[in-house]
Amino acid sequence: MRGKTKALLIAAPRSGAGKTTVTLALLAAFRRRGLRVRAAKCGPDYIDPAFHEAAAGAPCLNLDSWAMGPALLDSVAYEASDGADLLIVESAMGLFDGAGTGAIGEGAAAELAVHLRLPVLLVLDVAGQSQSAAATVLGFASFDPRVCIAGIILNRVGSDRHRAAIERAVATLDIPVVGAIPRDKAIHLPERHLGLVQALEHNDLELRLQRLAELAERHCDLARIQGLAAPLTVDQRPISALPPPGQRIALASDAAFAFMYPHVLSGWRRAGAEIVTFSPLSDEPPPEDCDACWLPGGYPELHAGTLANAGRFKAGLTQFAASRPVHGECGGYMVLGEGLVDAGGARHAMAGLLTHATSFADRRLHLGYRAATLLQDWPLGSGTRLRGHEFHYASLIEAGSDEPLAELFDAEGNALGPSGGRRGYVTGTFFHAIACEEDLAGQQKIAKLA
Known part of the structure; x- marks a missing residue:
């Protein structure tokens, strides 16, 4: 069992809220501070993990509760966290979104959070809203008591006044706002038909990651975010997902x-x-x-x-x-x-x-x-x-x-x-x-x- 590595899940109410940008910014910022960081991606995805690998300086693995059984999930989570002080897992889609017709979709990031006991850092795109953001937080925090919404990062904040209004509303819920990232088109990563343009196709990726690290350092409480992470306790028994096709x-x-x-x-x-x-x-x-x-x-x-x-x-x-x-x-x-x-x-x-x-x-x-x-x-x-x-x-x-x-x-x-x-x-x-x-x-x- 591993208990030294701490872990948390970056999630959001929907796709396009800024999860990947926030994840990359935190990975790059923590790494720049000398922390040994690793990343994992919830669900089937090839493109985001390549960016995570570049930001963390170590391979990013996929954790998929629909395709993997609990024992295999534990094995891959153990591998993903190997040698790390902090494992940051990025959700796919919205926190509770997955396959099937249940209130929590099969393969949803929420399933993974329950199985691995991951605290959730919820990224909210607050463009076009103010106090209403607190209602979203309340809904996510109360939807399933097994899922712990440990903190909030506000994304695409318009001004200090905008941030203050949201924080006052959220304060009634006793869930801390640990970051507020302003609107900035310069940090947008270009996309194509299957998602982001591949990491290997960016000649300026290192510069982009440096800018994201600076963004996190200016607008997020990194010490508090690190403190929200919980020990990752998983079975270290190695399991192979597929037999090799040859020697x-x-x-x-x-x-x-x-x-x-x-x-x-x-x-x-x-x-x-x-x-x-x-x-x-x-x-x-x-x-x-x-x-x-x-x-x-x-x-x-x-x-x-x-x-x-x-x-x-x-x-x-x-x-x-x-x-x-x-x-x-x-x-x-x-x-x-x-x-x-x-x-x-x-x-x-x-x-x-x-x-x-x-x-x-x-x-x-x-x-x-x-x-x-x-x-x-x-x-x-x-x-x-x-x-x-x-x-x-x-x-x-x-x-x-x-x-x-x-x-x-x-x-x-x-x-x-x-x-x-x-x-x-x-x-x-x-x-x-x-x-x-x-x-x-x-x-x-x-x-x-x-």
Whole structure:
């Protein structure tokens, strides 16, 4: 059990309230003060954790109470807090938002707060309101007595007078206001269709983080915020979320293939696997001394022309796939197909190892938790139940003739039909795997914990 690391959860009533900005500002400020900080992200997200890693100087892991059982959650939380004085967990969406129809959604940050006993620092976007902010705080503080709203940070404050009016109203609730961040368009991070522009694409990221640290130091009571954190007490027994697909795994890794969960990679390494990265955008083939190849998700639609002209990569991938497993998740699945239509309507030839084709020209959001039953033998097993998610705008324009890889179900158990494909040693699907469902077997739902 670990009790030395202290932890807290940054949450908000909704998306877009400024959680990520506040989280990055606090991470950067505490780190600048010499504190050993780590970050974790609630729910399925690849983009925010890369920013958290840059701010904390250490990997950021995902904690997902829908896809992970309690034991796996404890294991990942322990790993996420390794060596830290303070672990800051950023919520997804609103604090109580998740899947299903319950008052607290399955996979909601509130579930995680209950399970890990995390105090909540609530970020309120107070633009366009004043004393009414106190009513929001009261609602969140009283909605579920198991969730502790320990403090409040006001965001997008218009003036000292604006702040004072809100603080007077909130004072009646006995919940401290520990920060008030003014409106400042200069701290806004640019976005694209899947969220923020990736951290690796910002040449000025270090400067941005320095500015955010200064913002937190000027407008937040850092000592008081640190004091709100509670000891993190979790089981340190290591658990692997997914079995490794091979002993030596070639992993595509660059701006087009950046969506890979750190807890999956660390689990593979604990199982004895070695990860060897290569860059398709640099026209690198998967290394020949590997016995499996994994193409993760990312933004291949933004680099379709470069990938289409990457002759060494495509030829090497074809040679690799003749005798060893190759799997593509989401963006990787798109690249394994016959063609990819970009936003401008131009079609680009992809690897052609599967027979489908995808398009980003006619965008439609596919978003949600998914359970998957594998229909084919592949490195993660056959008949295995996985939990994960879909998040993409691309669509299939040619279904192809490959055998389906998996049967998908939504978070409520509704059948969504077959997904992905398999041909020879090659498999792919839009589905992102987070963990084997066996980790949830026989375990009490976190939302019902007392």
